[in-house]
Amino acid sequence: MKKISPLQIDGNIIEMISRQWMLITAGDEHNFNTMTASWGAMGELWNRHVAIVFIRPQRHTLGFVERNSLFTLSFFDERYRAALNICGSRSGRDGDKVRDAHLTPCATEGGSVTFNEASMVIECRKLYADSLAESNFIDSSIVGAIYPERDLHRFFVGEITGVWVR
């Protein structure tokens, strides 16, 4: 893969996150977990290029993101839609969904994990973590609509430390 600057990312990032989806992965090659995500953001914060991801408390991936300083965002072309559906509907707690999805884990430069099949990989170093609070919603209709079980997301702001494309 070729390393590029975050400023050289090609395409509409809103479309890529919300429609193409991505895998959030954390851990090392021997012990990692991954999950599909379509909520998130990218831009500039604190004079750095950042990505922000939102992970519900019950996701197995959450503990991996909490315990590791890096996480990766992996994007795939349409051929891997089934793989992303598998990683977004089964928990790594219950079995080897990466094997079932026919994805091949590999290490990033910083020692985190992505997949050989990815068309773009964004490696991030955690800068900030917090959990959304019900009392902070200005539009409180979101709480009832999105969080009937009050499982408010934990979010992580990560500094983009590397972007690789095929």
Ligand SMILES: Cc1cc2nc3c(=O)[nH]c(=O)nc-3n(C[C@H](O)[C@H](O)[C@H](O)COP(=O)(O)O)c2cc1C
């Ligand atoms: C298209 C799609 C988008 C998703 N986006 C998110 C997300 O942004 N945040 C989240 O917490 N879960 C999201 N999920 C749900 C997780 O991917 C799903 O619960 C997964 O099985 C969790 O796996 P884990 O328990 O191994 O972490 C999404 C699922 C799909 C199919």
